[in-house]
Amino acid sequence: MTRSWPCDHCDAAMHVTVSQTVERDRLAWSVSSACASCGNAEEQCGRDDMPPQLRELLIDQVGLVILQADAETSQRSRTRMLAVFRAGGATIHESVSRYRALTNSGIEGTPAEMKLLADRLTRAGALLRGPEAS
Ligand SMILES: [Zn+2]
Structure with missing residues (x-):
């Protein structure tokens, strides 16, 4: 459409x-x-x-894609990953919710939004799955 x-x-x-x-x-x-x-x-x-x-x-x-991170391996990069969300304009509370979403069902966004987030999170030490089509 x-x-x-x-x-x-x-x-x-x-x-x-x-x-x-x-x-x-x-x-x-x-x-x-x-x-x-x-x-x-x-x-x-x-x-x-x-x-x-x-x-x-x-x-x-x-369409939309989903970006996910492995909960266990993300644990050691958690602080740096939270800093990525903070730098993107999220409050501390929002950053924690986004981190939780990322390490559970994933975060959904446009392919470019998720590519940018994936680049930043990878630099922060995250091990990611996706972006994949939702
Ligand atoms: Zn015309």
Whole structure:
């Protein structure tokens, strides 16, 4: 399913493509929309978190993946792994919940979000499974 929105110029449905990548330890995203009926085209891009509406659209297009870490081997890297979540903007409480999720059923996110997290956690000494399609 591809969601789209109406063209500003002619009101026809625009074809919208969203992408998200990891660039130098940050997320980068872009959205391009094109109108087949009048040729109107728009591009938008940004860094870090994407606007929620665009993230939904991205998930429609690429799906979600799960990142998991082994609970036993993570134990010795726990402090450094918590620091990764803290550096990503989570509170101490949130970091602990994310660590628990990671070492249980896993954390779900877009492929690029989980790749970035996997890179950071691997540098912190985590032994990971995934990202795998959820
Ligand atoms: Zn148009």
